[in-house]
Amino acid sequence: xxxxxxxxxxxxxxxxxxxxxxxxxxxxxxxxxxxxxxxxxxxxxxxxxxxxxxxxxxxxxxxxxxxxxxxxxxxxxxxxxxxxxxxxxxxxxxxxx
Numbered sequence: 001x002x003x004x005x006x007x008x009x010x011x012x013x014x015x016x017x018x019x020x021x022x023x024x025x026x027x028x029x030x031x032x033x034x035x036x037x038x039x040x041x042x043x044x045x046x047x048x049x050x051x052x053x054x055x056x057x058x059x060x061x062x063x064x065x066x067x068x069x070x071x072x073x074x075x076x077x078x079x080x081x082x083x084x085x086x087x088x089x090x091x092x093x094x095x096x097x
Contacts, residue, residue, distance in 0.1 A: 040070065045087055054087070
């Protein structure tokens with residue numbers, strides 16, 4: 001019997017706002033300041049919600065969203081904040097440990 005491997009897609013497992021927030025928070029903590037890493041995590045969350053719906057809610061084009069939220073993306077802070085709001089997420093800051 002052969003073992004079948006499937007590509008893992010984290011977006012398929014992000015079902016609630018709490019899961020999405022926890023994933024983004026963990027990604028930010030693990031990013032070591034890599035903005036593209038954080039953009040990709042935000043892209044995973046966006047795919048979980050649905051890019052078409054997100055595009056409507058933000059007023060940004062789907063293609064622009066895919067590009068900005070890819071591993072090579074470097075979205076502006078205003079774009080990140082607009083996307084986070086549309087995803088029902090809030091970005092906050094706390095003192096470093």
